[in-house]
Amino acid sequence: MAEAFLDPLPWLIVLPLAWASLAFLWGDGRGGRLAIAALAVQLALALILAAQVMAEGARVHAVGGWGAPLGIDLLADGLSVLMLLLTQAVALPLAVYARAYFSEVAQTHFWPLTGFLLAALNALFLSADLFNLYVTLELLSLAAVGLVALGGKPAQAAAALRYLLVSLTASGAYLMGVALIYGAYGTVSLAGLAPLIGPDPPLITRLAAGLMLAGLLAKTALFPFHFWLPPAHGGAAAPVSALLSALVVKASFYMVLRLALGPFAPLAELAALLLGVLGATAILWGSWRALTTHHIKMLVAWSTVAQLGYLFLIFPLLQPGGEALQAGVMQAVAHGLAKAAMFAAAGVLMLSTGRDTLEGLAGVAGRVPVTLFAFGLAGVTLMGLPPSGGFLAKWLLIEAALAQGQWPWVAVIIAGGLLAAAYVFKVLRQAFLLAPAAAHFHPVPRVMEWTAFLLAAASVLIGLRATEGVELLGVEVAP
Amino acid sequence: MNGPARLAVGGLAVALAGALAAAILDLPSAAVDLRGAVAMNLSASGVEHPVTAVLLNFRGYDTLLEIAVLLLALLGMLAVAKPESGGSPPAAADPMLRTLAGVAVPLMILAAGYLLWAGAHRPGGAFQAGAVLAAAAVLLHLAGRLPAWASPKRMLRLGLAGGFLVFLAVSAILLSEGALLRYPLEHAGALILLIEAGLTLSLGLILAGLFLVLAWHPASPSESAGEESKS
Amino acid sequence: MHARPDRSPLPRFSLSATLWRGGAFALIWWILAEGRADSWGIGAVTVALATTASLRLAPPGQGRVSFPGLLGFAAFFLVQSAWGGAQVAARAFRSRMDLAPALVDLPVTLPAGMARILLLNTLNLMPGTVSVELRGNRLCLHVLDHRLPVAEEVRQTEAHIARMLRVAA
Amino acid sequence: MTPLEALSALLLLAGAGFYLAGTVGLLRFPDVYARLHALTKADNLGLGLIALGLALQAENLAAGLKILLVWPLVLVASAAVSFAIARRAHELGIAPAGAASPVQPAGGVDQRGGP
Amino acid sequence: MNLAFDALLALALLWSAWRSLATPDLTRAVVMFIVFGLLMALAWARLDAPDIALAEAAIGAGLTGALLLDALGAFGKRRAGDKP
Amino acid sequence: MTGLEGYLALFLLLNLLVALIRAARGPTPADRMLAALLFGTTGVGVLLLMAHARETVAMPLVDTALVLALLAAITGVAFARRAWHAAGRDDDPA
Incomplete structure (x- = not known):
């Protein structure tokens, strides 16, 4: 009995839900310390769970003791544990950062919203049920929209509203797909569906899969559904942008991957090429827009649009046990850490200069060197230079493409890397210019600089610990 | 929307409707019979009404997260509502409305209690009871007998989050039975009633809060001017 | 046609009003629950709440109803x-x-x-x-x-x- | 058909008739005030008769009373809403149709036209 | 007769939904939406789903209608700029 | 639904739809709203008729009618107090 009580798996969901509602209850921004302590515990829980999964294989937790299809199953396999680790690893430094970033008043709503956001992420990564995935997705989207609107400025409200509308429409499409699947098969459990969907499924299944895919792509902001992302991510407060870009868009990507590997595997091939082409377009278009914008955070946000493209390049290359899957997960993890670092750094730069344009950066290098270094390190990951996680991801992707003779993807990957280098160096060059005489810099808490640096360093160093990750990723449910 | 966009959206809708119709006409017979599974396990669920059994026992975890969604919706709206908009007292109402509230609100409380009780063996339950309670709160608000909600105080926040916290605590404590939300057979009925009672109150407050925060608009002149304010 | 502001924040407690209203609400509960005996656990609490709300919202007047x-x-x-x-x-x-x-x-x-x-x-x-x-x-x-x-x-x-x-x- | 059933059917038919009257009134009466009459009186009576007719056929006393309970609830609601709307219309200066010229009301009360 | 009832209900649902979306007049749109909510409650009742009919009656007919009317009031006041 | 009750329910539904002409014609917002309120009372009647002679869902439908009756006042009051600001006709913004 005590053993069940100490199981890290359910606590990864219960704990953030608990501290989120307690933070709401206490109010007045007093949730920060609680959140950081709880996040430290969550990181430890995720590590314990990873160790357990590595040692004993994938774990299933039947909520309510009923088991699928009557009840809901939670599943912790290698893929979900890796995403859980990423979530806690990004959230903890960002929580420390946010406590310094926000005023006391702004924290009143930040902590509860963040708590629910993280609970939704953890629940989503652990879910093995189509309808339960919908609920977690809904929780995630609402928390994200609330966080975008947090500042209350008209531009933020407008971005949040647009995000909300896209999000609700996308959820609706996904839900309609779930309803059709339930109508066709009588169950919504992933494990239960997998054997039921054959190689040539009926029209209803194809329609359902199409609707679900469209909804998830809109949530992931894959080109051409990316239009909502730059204003939402670029306009929100820096810690919020970091959470959204690093984690939230990954959640819907994770679902696409989970469904394509799981019950909808027979249909995945049909959409693979389309997803690859959209991904490639996203890389080129997002990088180009990042290169031509004049606002720091819009640059980082457009870079997210581009980097999300890489995630979808894996679909035309996906083969059982192949390198494409490893590349995709590595890209998700490396980009998550790097983008969190980059938004955190951008927040420091903007606080320090008091401006949000690239021109305003002149001379900032001398004031916040650690931050600039963090920005550069994160840039190394985005460009895909060794030994970073980004390098490894792109390397694996190129290898897979070459192995299958699909060389056009290679050209896109290399072009994307060059464009990323261009926009990162554009920022760095501007920062090292001499400050104009009229420039005035504000002091920034040191802890914000160092958390950004920590995240950036992790995104680079993760490349050195890739073997464990690959081994963990290999853990699947015993058939 | 301009013409071509309208046409495109319309075309998309028609195509989707057509595909849906075609898909549903081609509906295969479901491989899994969940209805049967629910009926078979109903006696072990602690309640007699299958819908309540699914909502609070078999798929109670979904419901837990859905309550969080509702709480979150309110939270998001509170985050957007401007803090300075909070203090204004609600409008004073005419005696007619106050009398209506005096008669209708106790009846609504009775109805909510009844729906809560009924949920165990027939349609009803926390959602419907909460909605009725919320209506009572809205009526009280229209009658000028509720304080403004733009920045809820501690007790109110406890009411808003209480139902969710009770549900979460019960779920977590039941880990001692081996899994999240695994009710022991002999206490299932009582625990579900406890959760539902908490949810009724919280859902009522949350739904009313959604109304009150959304309905709040700055300086409603017709309400505050010209009518005496309540002391 | 405006109400005078409530002069007394706490209305005078009236036993007869409480009993009358409580009785009426109990009767309504009995009708709602269609006379089922097992409803009275929740019923008692609900009737008490409704009576309290009624006394708060419409304080009992001077006389009682004929x-x-x-x-x-x-x-x-x-x-x-x-x-x-x-x-x-x-x-x-x-x-x-x-x-x-x-x-x-x-x-x-x-x-x-x-x-x-x-x-x-x-x-x-x-x-x-x-x-x-x-x-x-x-x-x-x-x-x-x-x-x-x-x-x-x-x-x-x-x-x-x-x-x-x-x-x- | 037992007498009770016949009575019940009669009540139901009469109730439906009053509903029809309410709708006709809503469509034919000249202004908001007059249409409120149609809504508050005819429809409520229609509902009352239907509830009574159905309650007569109920299986037990409590079930019948429950059906009847609906009626006073609707009465209270309609009376309050009717007053709220009429008052608002009056406040907004909407004059009742046909009342512009002074007429001598029965019962010797003073009367006024539009506001 | 049951068929007539259902067909009429379905048509009325579609029509009220369409009117509430298509009409340019906001008051009419809100009224049609309230009507739609009530018809929906009847439809759920007809489909032997009283659980949902109950929820629809409470939320659709009671709360949402009041909420939309409230928003309408705020909107109309702002647009007309009048203070009665 | 069978027998007299069924026909009456159909009749009331028709009645409802005819009343929508008032919602379309106006002229004041209140006139449109009256149609919605008529839907409330008539909807209660239809629900009661539908509840009749259906073993399993009879009382739940009566409950639904009760809830509808209990909440009918709210929209009307919200309309009169909050929504209706100008004594306009037809396409007035209020």
């Missing part, structure tokens, strides 16, 4: 409301609609508070009248046909309410 008065009022009300419905129906179906609508102003003799509000509401359901406004002691009514004895009807209603609530008419 039971024969209540019966008389109910009978009067039922007959009148049936008559009112019939009258409207007759006018709606007549091929040449014979309406003579008007706003009329009448003095009210009932004391302010519950009694007047009851009057306003009752008149809405009575033949030919809809209350529009109460300003001071003047009641403004909309009548479908001013040739009907409206004033007489209002006086009768007032008398019934006065008898039921034991107030001066």
